[in-house]
Amino acid sequence: MNLIEYPDAEMMMMDVGNTIAGELEAHLLTNDSVSFAVPGGTTPGPIFDVLCGAKHIDWARVHVMLTDERWVPETSERSNTRLLRERLLIDAAAAAIYMPLYGGTDTPEESLAALEAGILDVLPISVLLLGMGTDMHTASIFPGADKLNEALHGNAVLVPMRAPGAPEPRITLSAKVLKAAMSRHIVIIGQEKREALNRAKSLSPEEAPIAALLAESTVHWAES
Numbered sequence: 001m002n003l004i005e006y007p008d009a010e011m012m013m014m015d016v017g018n019t020i021a022g023e024l025e026a027h028l029l030t031n032d033s034v035s036f037a038v039p040g041g042t043t044p045g046p047i048f049d050v051l052c053g054a055k056h057i058d059w060a061r062v063h064v065m066l067t068d069e070r071w072v073p074e075t076s077e078r079s080n081t082r083l084l085r086e087r088l089l090i091d092a093a094a095a096a097i098y099m100p101l102y103g104g105t106d107t108p109e110e111s112l113a114a115l116e117a118g119i120l121d122v123l124p125i126s127v128l129l130l131g132m133g134t135d136m137h138t139a140s141i142f143p144g145a146d147k148l149n150e151a152l153h154g155n156a157v158l159v160p161m162r163a164p165g166a167p168e169p170r171i172t173l174s175a176k177v178l179k180a181a182m183s184r185h186i187v188i189i190g191q192e193k194r195e196a197l198n199r200a201k202s203l204s205p206e207e208a209p210i211a212a213l214l215a216e217s218t219v220h221w222a223e224s
């Protein structure tokens, strides 16, 4: 794991946004299209603000997907898709091809096959951005989740997930798909998450799912 510490979050978001923009451009030089997977939650918005205006990226050749989705409609404040539509898929990045992780059915299981079929075509992920919760979950791979073993060790692309720490059902890319990404960034803010990251290094992925993704990742951290 490569850890980069920043003087403040604003500088970090700018730097991570520019680094990812450079990586997407580099992949586009040698590939017809690339895939870019991003987290939802409270952290990545400012990175999306940097990226969405990057006019030098040929967004029409970029497949954008979430690392995980909360099973709620886009009208919900908790929808990760909503965050993406408001902060990333606008301006120059409006031309990107969006690969949804929400199917509008009552349960994620009912939409699983259709969502998986869409995503399979654009794997492996070219550039992956991950977040992390203070409970050391990443994407929607939570400690104590009902399908934790399948998400960490199985061959599935997508796993429906229910967990004590998650107020609604989820759908998540599996650890296998996340680990296969060609480049991987983890972005975290604050002392509490920094301490969680340090704890995760000596825990199993079952106890701290982020531990499964630390090797070969660049972790970006700012205190505030």
Ligand SMILES: O=C1O[C@H](COP(=O)(O)O)[C@@H](O)[C@H](O)[C@H]1O
Binding pocket: 038, 039, 040, 041, 042, 043, 044, 067, 068, 069, 070, 080, 130, 131, 132, 133, 134, 137, 138, 139, 140
């Ligand atoms: O629920 C989620 O949580 C994690 C971390 O979110 P944050 O608000 O603490 O940044 C996020 O990475 C994931 O995509 C999201 O669904």
